[in-house]
Amino acid sequence: MSPVFKYILIGFTTIMGLLMICFLYMVISIASVFGGIFERDYSxxxxxxxxxxxxxxxxxxxxxxxxxxxxxxxxxxxxxxxxxxxxxxxxxxxxxxxxxxxxxxxxxxxxxxxxxxxxxxxxxxxxxxxxxxxxxxxxxxxxxxxxxxxxxxxxxxxxxxxxxxxxxxxxxxxxxxxxxxxxxxxxxxxxxxxxxxxxxxxxxx
Incomplete structure (x- = not known):
């Protein structure tokens, strides 16, 4: 694997990781606002x-x-x-x-x-x-x-x-x-x- 391709792969992986973290944060935030994982419903x-x-x-x-x-x-x-x-x-x-x-x-x-x-x-x-x-x-x-x-x-x-x-x-x-x-x-x-x-x-x- 060439050094250039290696650095491109590392950069791509880092960006995808950051995007995944941002996505999970948004999902958790929306769930907490509209009722979900951090709260419970009551009958x-x-x-x-x-x-x-x-x-x-x-x-x-x-x-x-x-x-x-x-x-x-x-x-x-x-x-x-x-x-x-x-x-x-x-x-x-x-x-x-x-x-x-x-x-x-x-x-x-x-x-x-x-x-x-x-x-x-x-x-x-x-x-x-x-x-x-x-x-x-x-x-x-x-x-x-x-x-x-x-x-x-x-x-x-x-x-x-x-x-x-x-x-x-x-x-x-x-x-x-x-x-x-x-x-x-x-x-x-x-x-x-x-x-x-x-x-x-x-x-x-």
């Missing part, structure tokens, strides 16, 4: 079981969240891990005031000046909120009626437990057989919240 029955197993912890989480959240604001918070927030939304009750929405936020920012005036949370309170989410095996909590407890992300959406707090809430709005499944007077399951429009449960039972 309705599995979600019911998850909620029933953690009902007390979820109720305790809601009580604690209501104790620490500002009375004049609606808050949604999702933890990616102990150090980073996946998402934070702060909406003042006074519509004349500015809302906040951000992603990939350092948890330490919550008890520093940036958010101190809006949330007034201490480091201990943030740690306790994260601990209670962990105990409930959930990743987020969102103010409202019902209060939405984010269970796990799958693809472009999230499985959530909608826990009703008021008798007068119209439960029929949470039973469309697609995004919402009404389980009982207290709970409605949800799969949605993605960036590609309406989403439905893929596994019914």
């Amino acid at each position: 309705i029955d599995e979600l019911k079981t998850e909620y029933n197993d953690k009902e007390k912890e979820i109720d305790d989480l809601i009580k604690y969240f209501n104790q620490i959240k500002p009375k004049d604001k609606n808050v949604a918070i999702e933890f990616k891990n102990d150090k980073i927030l996946e998402r934070l939304v702060i909406v003042p009750s006074d519509t004349a005031k500015k809302s906040y929405q951000g992603w990939d936020i350092n948890v330490k920012s919550l008890y520093q000046q940036e958010f101190k005036k809006d949330l007034n949370w201490s480091e201990d309170q943030v740690d306790e909120l994260k601990n209670r989410l962990d105990e409930a095996n959930c990743i987020s909590i969102e103010d409202g009626e019902p209060i939405k407890i984010g269970f796990k992300r799958y693809g472009m959406g999230m499985y959530s437990f909608n826990v009703f707090q008021k008798n007068e809430t119209d439960r029929s709005l949470f039973n469309d057989g697609c995004t919402y499944i009404l389980v009982n007077y207290k709970l409605a399951l949800e799969y949605g919240g993605g960036a590609i429009g309406r989403q439905c449960f893929s596994k019914q039972n």
Whole structure:
């Protein structure tokens, strides 16, 4: 084999190897975004079981969240891990005031000046909120009626437990057989919240 041909073969092999690595990276990235190798799908029955197993912890989480959240604001918070927030939304009750929405936020920012005036949370309170989410095996909590407890992300959406707090809430709005499944007077399951429009449960039972 001539030296020139040898170098051409080595170069060709290197380029093909790099292209294969890029292709595999793209496949893995797409699979992780749309639900695949790094996430698992949940059936309705599995979600019911998850909620029933953690009902007390979820109720305790809601009580604690209501104790620490500002009375004049609606808050949604999702933890990616102990150090980073996946998402934070702060909406003042006074519509004349500015809302906040951000992603990939350092948890330490919550008890520093940036958010101190809006949330007034201490480091201990943030740690306790994260601990209670962990105990409930959930990743987020969102103010409202019902209060939405984010269970796990799958693809472009999230499985959530909608826990009703008021008798007068119209439960029929949470039973469309697609995004919402009404389980009982207290709970409605949800799969949605993605960036590609309406989403439905893929596994019914």
